[in-house]
Amino acid sequence: MTKKRLVPMLIASLLVLLLSACTAAPASDxxxxxxxxxxxxxxxxxxxxxxxxxxxxxxxxxxxxxxxxxxxxxxxxxxxxxxxxxxxxxxxxxxxxxxxxxxxxxxxxxxxxxxxxxxxxxxxxxxxxxxxxxxxxxxxxxxxxxxxxxDSLTAGTMQMQEVAKLLKGKGNVAIMNGEMGTEAQAKRTEGNKQVISKNPGIKVVLEDTANYDRAQGMALMGKWLASGTPIQAVVSNNDEMIIGAILAAQLENKDKDIIFAGVDATMDALEFMKAGRLQVTVFQNxxxxxxxxxxxxxxxxxxxxxxxxxxxxxxxxxxxxxxxxxxxxx
Incomplete structure (x- = not known):
């Protein structure tokens, strides 16, 4: 079986698992x-x-x-x-x-x-x-x-400023939007792009929505990776989508080559960060x-x-x- 056929099958299998069970949360969750x-x-x-x-x-x-x-x-x-x-x-x-x-x-x-x-x-x-x-x-x-x-604009700005710092002002970025038309989606992405506009070495090469959902984030990241477009960072409107992106990248052993950034600082996201798999998030209290x-x-x-x-x-x-x-x- 070719790798191109194997990866979508693995992603589909993991999507089923994600829909039936998420990362275990502490008793205080x-x-x-x-x-x-x-x-x-x-x-x-x-x-x-x-x-x-x-x-x-x-x-x-x-x-x-x-x-x-x-x-x-x-x-x-x-x-x-x-x-x-x-x-x-x-x-x-x-x-x-x-x-x-x-x-x-x-x-x-x-x-x-x-x-x-x-x-x-x-x-x-x-x-x-x-x-x-x-x-x-x-x-x-x-x-x-x-x-x-x-203030969602502040979240997107803070998030992208840290990503730009980690990229040292240069690289290809993919943006994962939440539910289109929501205030959080619009303003967080606006904040991202305002920072990018001040960093001419950073370019948005891919952008799409995964509706704030982990499984959809995983599917979207799988699609992006299959496209062959070089990606140095994925910036997501929330943590659930970025966790999905990390899982998809892990399937192709690309997770160590990409900077991942989310928003919310949920417990699941913090565990990913502690494990060195997520680099940036923004705590929304x-x-x-x-x-x-x-x-x-x-x-x-x-x-x-x-x-x-x-x-x-x-x-x-x-x-x-x-x-x-x-x-x-x-």
């Missing part, structure tokens, strides 16, 4: 938190419940945000109910409508898309119920009570975003003034400080 509907804590005052609609509880990074919410709710004795929209826009809008009908005092929303964000915010505003949007920004979010997130959202919603429900935008800073992670960020998950 937020992805092990209760799913679907959950009451984080009983409340001391009637009517202080917060309704939380999450676009997809199976998304690993979102599970970290959710865990941050639950910890904050428990700590502050806030009753919060969590529901999974299962990446269904109309279902999320229905969930928000049901929350309003049930008498929640505030809503926290991780939106599925722009349509669900727009409709959910309109419903909450019409009912005079505070609504706090977390992590996923769309233009309609400006009409919400508050937005909690991190998901638990802090979740905690800030619960606090903002609780404060707004109590009639307190909350900031319109609550931004949680990004932090660069490399082999030199990886242990510090591993400790954050333990």
């Amino acid at each position: 937020p992805s092990t938190a209760p799913a679907a509907t959950d009451t984080a804590a009983t409340t001391t005052g009637a009517g202080s419940e917060i309704g939380v609609s999450i676009f997809d509880m199976s998304d690993k990074f979102v599970s970290y945000i959710t865990q941050g919410m639950k910890v904050a709710a428990t700590k502050n004795n806030i009753k919060a109910t969590y529901v999974d929209a299962a990446n269904n826009s109309s279902q999320q809008v229905q969930q928000v409508a049901a929350m309003i009908k049930s008498g929640v005092r505030a809503i926290v929303l991780i939106p599925t898309d722009e349509a669900s964000a727009t409709s959910s915010i309109e419903l909450a505003n019409k009912a005079n119920i505070p609504i706090v949007v977390v992590n996923r920004y769309y233009p309609s979010v400006d009409n919400a009570t508050a937005y909690v997130g991190s 998901a638990p802090e975003q979740g905690a800030a959202a619960i606090k903002a919603a609780s404060d707004a429900a109590a009639g307190k003034t909350v900031e319109k935008q609550i931004m949680v800073p990004y932090e660069l992670v490399t082999k030199d400080n990886v242990e510090k960020y591993i400790a954050k998950w333990q």
